[in-house]
Amino acid sequence: xxxxxxPQTEREELxxxxxxxxxxxxxxxxxxxxAYPIRPYDxxxxxxxxxxxxxxxxxxxxxxxxxxxxxxxxxxxxxxxxRTFCGSSGVGWFYAFEAxxxxxxxxxxxxxxxxxxxxxxxxxxxxxxxxxxxxxxLGWMLxxxxxxxxxxxxxLLSWRIAEDPRVFLPMAISCDGSFLTHSQAIxxxxxxxMVDQFLPQYDRGRxxxxxxxxxxxxxxxxxxxxxxxxxxTDDAMRRSSDVIREAYxxxxxxxxxxxxxxxxxxxxxxxxxIVLVGMGTLAMPVRVAVRRMREQGKKVGFVRVKFFRPFxxxxxxEALSHCKAVGVIDRDYSYGSPSxxxxxxxxxxxxxxxxxxxxxxxxxxxxxxxxxVLVRDVEEMTAMVQDSIDSGQVKEENTWIGVRE
Amino acid sequence: MTTVTxxxxxxxxxxxxxxxxxxxxxxxxxxxxxxxLVMRLMIKAAGPRTIVVGSTGCMYVANTTYYSTPWVVPWxxxxxxxxxxxxxxxxxxxxxxxxxxxxxxxxxxxxAFCGDGGGVxxxxxxxxxxxxxxxxxLLILCYDNESYANTDIQVSGSSPWGANSTFSPPGKVHxxxxxxxxxxxVPMLAAGHPDVRYVAxxxxxxxxxxxxxxxxxxxxxxxxxxxxxxxCPKGWDYDPKYSHELGMLAVETGIWVQYEIVDGExxxxxxxRAISRxxxxxxxxxDYLQRQGRFAHLTEEDLQFFQDRIDETWEKWWIPGIVxxxxxxxxx
Numbered sequence: 001x002x003x004x005x006x007p008q009t010e011r012e013e014l015x016x017x018x019x020x021x022x023x024x025x026x027x028x029x030x031x032x033x034x035a036y037p038i039r040p041y042d043x044x045x046x047x048x049x050x051x052x053x054x055x056x057x058x059x060x061x062x063x064x065x066x067x068x069x070x071x072x073x074x075x076x077x078x079x080x081x082x083r084t085f086c087g088s089s090g091v092g093w094f095y096a097f098e099a100x101x102x103x104x105x106x107x108x109x110x111x112x113x114x115x116x117x118x119x120x121x122x123x124x125x126x127x128x129x130x131x132x133x134x135x136x137x138l139g140w141m142l143x144x145x146x147x148x149x150x151x152x153x154x155x156l157l158s159w160r161i162a163e164d165p166r167v168f169l170p171m172a173i174s175c176d177g178s179f180l181t182h183s184q185a186i187x188x189x190x191x192x193x194m195v196d197q198f199l200p201q202y203d204r205g206r207x208x209x210x211x212x213x214x215x216x217x218x219x220x221x222x223x224x225x226x227x228x229x230x231x232x233t234d235d236a237m238r239r240s241s242d243v244i245r246e247a248y249x250x251x252x253x254x255x256x257x258x259x260x261x262x263x264x265x266x267x268x269x270x271x272x273x274i275v276l277v278g279m280g281t282l283a284m285p286v287r288v289a290v291r292r293m294r295e296q297g298k299k300v301g302f303v304r305v306k307f308f309r310p311f312x313x314x315x316x317x318e319a320l321s322h323c324k325a326v327g328v329i330d331r332d333y334s335y336g337s338p339s340x341x342x343x344x345x346x347x348x349x350x351x352x353x354x355x356x357x358x359x360x361x362x363x364x365x366x367x368x369x370x371x372x373v374l375v376r377d378v379e380e381m382t383a384m385v386q387d388s389i390d391s392g393q394v395k396e397e398n399t400w401i402g403v404r405e
Numbered sequence: 406m407t408t409v410t411x412x413x414x415x416x417x418x419x420x421x422x423x424x425x426x427x428x429x430x431x432x433x434x435x436x437x438x439x440x441x442l443v444m445r446l447m448i449k450a451a452g453p454r455t456i457v458v459g460s461t462g463c464m465y466v467a468n469t470t471y472y473s474t475p476w477v478v479p480w481x482x483x484x485x486x487x488x489x490x491x492x493x494x495x496x497x498x499x500x501x502x503x504x505x506x507x508x509x510x511x512x513x514x515x516x517a518f519c520g521d522g523g524g525v526x527x528x529x530x531x532x533x534x535x536x537x538x539x540x541x542x543l544l545i546l547c548y549d550n551e552s553y554a555n556t557d558i559q560v561s562g563s564s565p566w567g568a569n570s571t572f573s574p575p576g577k578v579h580x581x582x583x584x585x586x587x588x589x590x591v592p593m594l595a596a597g598h599p600d601v602r603y604v605a606x607x608x609x610x611x612x613x614x615x616x617x618x619x620x621x622x623x624x625x626x627x628x629x630x631x632x633x634x635x636x637c638p639k640g641w642d643y644d645p646k647y648s649h650e651l652g653m654l655a656v657e658t659g660i661w662v663q664y665e666i667v668d669g670e671x672x673x674x675x676x677x678r679a680i681s682r683x684x685x686x687x688x689x690x691x692d693y694l695q696r697q698g699r700f701a702h703l704t705e706e707d708l709q710f711f712q713d714r715i716d717e718t719w720e721k722w723w724i725p726g727i728v729x730x731x732x733x734x735x736x737x
Contacts, residue, residue: 031501032494060501062493065534069490072483072531076458076494079481081508082501098484201507209479209495211454211513218482219469 010188010255017151017180020187021113021173022047024155026057027195031082034062034070038092039125040177041115045087067092071099071110078108079217081204083159086110089177090117093131103170104139106218107236109162109202110170111155115181116280116331118369126370127177129279129332133308133343139233141171141240142309144279146265148185151175153251153258156190156199160247163202167240169233174308176331178370179281190255198254241310263312265304266319268294272301274385275320275359277348278329279305282366282373286329289378300382305344313351320352325360327385329378329401331367339363339397360388366401377401410542411454411512413620416613423449427457432468432475437645439635439652440464440520440548442609447516447546448478450619455514456499458483458491460528462520463555464548485523488545489531492517492628496541514623515542521549521563524632525590532630536598539627544619547590547630550637558640562588565660566714567707568699570640575702586714591632592727595666603629605665610652614674618665625667634661642698651696659687659715662726671724681725690715 015023021044025033035045051057060077064070067088074084088096093114103110114132118124132142141162145151154173162171175181209217221229241263248262259265265283268290269275276286283304293300303319305312320326328349330342338346341363349361364381367373381401388394416422427448434441440463448455457480459465465482468475483491496515502508519528524547532545552570553559559572560583569575573582595604602625605618615633622629636651638644643651655661656676663677672678679685690712694700703711723731 029505031505031507032497058505060497062497062538064490065530068486069493069531069534072487072490073494073497076481076483076491077498077501078494080456080495080498080502082498084498099487099490102484209456209481210508211456211479214453214477214479216469216474216476216480219471219474220466221471225471 009191013187013189014184015148015187016043016182016184017145017148017175018043018115018182019047020148020152021155022051023189024152025059025085026051027190027192028083028156028159028199030059030085032060032062032074032077032084034064034073034086036064036067036070036088036092038067038089039115040117040181041087041089041113043115043181044113067096068099071096071103074110075099075103075106075108078110079106079204079209081202081208081210083163083202084110085112087113087115089115090131091120094119094134097134100135100140101138104233107168107233108170109159109168111158111162112170112172114172114174115177116174117177124369125177127179127280127331128368129174129330129343132172132174133332135172136309139169139237140309141169141307142174143171143307144174144305145180146281146283146304146306148180148183149187151180152187152189153255156195157247157251159202160199161240161243164243165205167236167243169236169240174280176281188257194254198251237310241312244307244310261312261315263307263315264319265306267302267304269301269303269319269323271299273299273324273389274327274382275301275303275323276327276329276378276382277303277305277344278331279308279344280331282329282331285373285375286378289375289382292375293379293382298382311347311351316348316351317355320348320359321355321357323359324389325362325385326352327362327364327381329364329366329373329381333365333368341398360385360394361397362388362394363398364401365398371402373401409512410624410626411452411514413450413452413624415617415620418613422612422616423452425449425452427451427453427455427477428475429477430475431473433470434463434467435639435645437638437648439609439637439648440550443548443615443633443635444468446609446612446615447518447619450616451514451516451623453478454511455516456495458488458495458517460488460491460517460519460523461485462523463550464518464520466555483517486527487531488517488519488523488528489533489535492543492545493535493538493541496543500541512542514544516544516546518546518548520554521547521551522553522561525549525563525588526561533594533597536594536601536628536630539600541628542626544622544629544631547632548635549632550635550640552637552640554637554640563590566711567703569702570699580702580704581707589729591630594630599669600627601629602627602668603665605631606661606663607631607633608652608656608661608663609633609635610649610656611663611675614663621665621667640699643696647696651693654688654693654696657688658690658693659719659726660690660693664727671727677726680719687719
């Protein structure tokens with residue numbers, strides 16, 4: 001792989017996160033793509049189908065009869081060596097759940113987009129993170145996108161990482177419904193040459209299902225071997241961190257953009273007393289609020305968690321080890337969880353447990369069902385964390401923000 | 406539409422069935438398992454350049470135990486309701502890779518099999534969807550042993566009326582717990598997917614016929630479906646040595662009809678053809694039912710009811726034994 005930056009020949013386009021991922025599919029020369037309609041992820045498939053219809057992209061584009069079939073089809077296409085893409089949202093993702101879990105069990109590098117959406121019932125189109133989060137224990141790598149540019153970039157990275165033989169795990173790209181799937185922004189679209197240089201062809205190697213390689217895949221193992229096989233998947237997930245770092249560094253050199261870390265993005269955390277933590281497009285109002293509060297002399301920072309799986313335990317520990325208090329903003333819920341906290345909150349709190357100087361921890365549930373999280377909401381949460389610092393204790397471990405009583 | 410398929414000639418008699426074995430020792434199926442024979446015949450007919458995908462069921466759990474596989478050809482497990490999707494995904498992956506020059510071009514047979522639970526019940530919508538994609542060459546084989554036999558013999562949508570199963574045990578108040586009539590799967594799929602060039606019923610008791618059906622399905626092009634009736638000593642409760650005979654009796658009593666629908670034309674095979682032409686009389690259903698423990702609780706009235714239903718399919722149906730409805734009789 002060459003490491004020098006290619007000439008900047010990218011073209012700028014005003015596109016949504018969904019369109020950015022569709023373009024990434026085309027640039028990555030994906031072989032088999034399966035679609036089934038559900039809002040808001042399905043916009044990506046509308047763009048893919050148009051690219052195919054216009055002759056701009058050669059792939060087998062299959063409209064399945066359910067999400068379950070959608071994920072099963074790409075699973076089997078991946079097993080014979082085809083690069084694959086599919087996706088879903090909300091309860092659609094749950095309808096596919098059997099296929100989703102076996103895809104990871106089979107170590108097949110399927111890449112899927114989740115257009116984050118609230119789970120029915122009652123029906124709601126807006127963003128919540130519970131849909132994608134449901135795979136957090138199953139062996140899927142799980143990324144939360146912040147911008148349309150990042151959607152395109154991480155899609156290209158996804159095939160590179162997932163299809164690395166050291167990993168061979170599926171990867172989900174989580175995009176906040178509407179805020180990312182449907183919102184347009186200026187995106188730098190790389191050239192085919194740049195992508196070809198970055199992304200090798202998928203080679204399933206000795207695991208490819210083909211008459212020249214007559215293997216038996218997934219025989220019944222029972223108590224005899226299941227634990228060893230689970231451990232192999234665990235090892236693959238552990239190895240993925242290095243593969244992610246390696247791929248990200250190369251991506252940055254080739255494409256000339258990216259953050260310090262592929263796992264988290266830090267914003268004004270250096271001398272912060274209070275660090276807020278969140279995922280996805282929530283970062284936008286939080287950054288604005290942090291800037292405003294900084295202007296008022298408040299030492300506030302923000303950490304955006306990008307990779308939820310693998311969870312960057314060390315980096316998150318490091319980023320949160322110097323502050324007095326942490327406020328985690330979850331766009332999800334976890335009924336009956338420890339402290340009734342959000343999913344991200346409890347993960348972060350668990351990661352920080354071994355620190356010598358643990359910060360105070362506070363959980364906020366906000367923006368469910370696509371409700372907007374406003375700058376003043378962020379200021380309110382920060383003020384509550386400040387109260388905890390001032391009084392030396394957290395009175396309410398968990399608070400739902402902006403709920404009508 | 407479809408890419409080129411392999412050349413797999415029709416056989417005339419048992420002696421022409423290939424020597425090739427793609428399903429060998431290493432499985433743990435029950436003594437007398439007809440489905441194991443179906444697997445063996447299936448892959449003999451298809452040959453070594455074949456990918457087989459098997460959905461959950463006996464032919465997964467009993468066949469493939471880690472470290473011992475009977476499959477000489479590439480084989481992969483798929484989920485219970487996924488035979489249609491697995492066939493589509495496998496065929497689509499191969500087609501895409503070959504078209505783009507990423508894989509050497511070659512007609513590779515794609516077969517996905519499912520049991521009656523996976524095919525007639527849970528996987529029906531995925532099979533239906535697979536049959537709509539005429540750009541892919543694939544075969545879905547439903548091996549029907551008339552129950553969820555892998556999970557302890559539970560009634561399925563393809564179990565016969567009245568059959569004793571662990572979910573339909575005869576009791577003190579309810580003698581007949583399974584009151585559903587066996588689903589008429591092949592005509593449903595044939596009528597519902599008129600572009601499909603080949604659908605057939607089959608039975609492992611008729612080896613050359615079975616071989617030819619697999620080969621016709623694999624060579625005609627596009628998606629195809631075969632539904633095979635597989636006597637099951639454990640689920641049907643009979644001595645394992647009678648599997649072959651019971652398969653024949655299912656056909657000879659007219660309970661199971663052997664036919665294929667090729668490019669829209671119905672062809673009856675073997676004894677079913679003779680029955681439909683009046684050359685051969687149907688044997689009474691009791692010849693078949695009373696050989697099996699699963700029907701031991703049926704009374705005289707029950708057996709008569711069963712016989713009447715079978716008579717009706719042959720005497721009243723628009724296409725005897727196959728299609729129950731026909732045009733409304735307007736009179737003169």
